[in-house]
Amino acid sequence: MALAEAGYDIGITWYGDAAGADRTATEVRASGRRCETAALDPDPAPRGGDGHRRAGRPARRPGVLVNNAAPAWPSPFVDVSWEKWREVLAVDLDGPFLCSQRAARRMRAAGRGGRIISITSVHEHAPRVGSSAYCAAKGGLGLLTKVMAQELAADGITVNAVAPGEIATPMTGQEDVDPFTPRNRPGVPVGRPGDAREVAAVVAMLASPPRRT
Template sequence: MSDFTPRHAIVTGSDSGIGAATALALADAGIDVAITYHSDKDGAEETAEAVRGRGARAIVAQFDATDFDSVPDAVNAGGGIGGTFLDLDLKTWRTDIALNLDGAFLALHTAARRMVQAGSGGRLIAVSSVHEHQPRVGSAPYVAAKHGLGGLIKTMALELGQYGITANAVAPGEIATPINDMSADDAERTHRPGIPLGRPGKPSEVADVIRFLASPSGSYVSGASWVVDGGMLQMGPQAGSHMESDAWRSAGEE
């Protein structure tokens, strides 16, 4: 198990954004990829073609992280609804928790059991969020779910290490993806005063970290949460896309 080399990966939500970039990054590493989508079948098929173009095999399947009776052996999927704490109702709360925590648990649990049965080790990687580490106003259920996912990953690392399975989270900050109404090209032309690197991230920059964790090079990394946010967390929980001034950059200068 110490010589584990990944040959197959399942990347949920890989019809666009971080998921699509991850599928391509893994294909570049010679890994065959199962691509799942919720509603954008065309996007998933486009990702599959790009994976095949890199010499790897690809299959496509529909996946709804909240359809618990048909959760396949996937890794993670998520999204957020939002709303201030006082305005939340139980339905909204449960929908967000179900998508970001319950669905993640079931997918990770299914994958872990298959890995243990196979007896050759494995990598479990959850795409979390910087809000696993810091809260954000107006996102109580999403933040609670991501905090929970982070704790789940750490516990999994403790329990699954004996089987040669690592468990880690990748915690992106603001990334230029369709869910943020941006394309990858927008990252370089969008200025963000509240991010030390001054811009949103590219999906490929998150995918590169995931590829490392999935590779033999990540064999001794487990129970960690890898923040990929251009330094945003160091600015405090309300920075990022919400800060409107660069004045902080010259603080202390005369």
């Protein structure tokens, strides 16, 4: 919705929640922007980037790509199975690699620049007990973002990562929590979790076209 309000037509990929994607699409269309949805298995295998291509049809060419899929599945390092390790890495690192690569190729071919934005995590930088696969994937995505930024800058394509801390969402078990109600949050200076709209505002700012002075 933040990107729609900024004037973008939207493509949404979804996994496991078609109704949620439809609700969001309805909101986007009500704001006056076009929106399409496409199912996308977040465990990419070689074909995983195809969903973003279908969902990108409203704009005909991708102006902005936001990578935002991220399961965590906390477990002690010694208990993490190879299958679960690969599942987390596939969704949190392989998927953004494939989607970003395909989007960058289309942006480069169009010759009009673009924006690639990945939602990483504070755990891109800070370790967390029980999150070995998640931290490894987010750390890898953070460095991948920096390499892409270097390589694509000459094409007018900016690449950035947004690394939130604890956000009041279903992923943290706080879907119905008012994030602006002060609580005792040891280690969190503001004393509350973040609000998803705060993250969205940063994404919208990074997606905005460059200003000429």
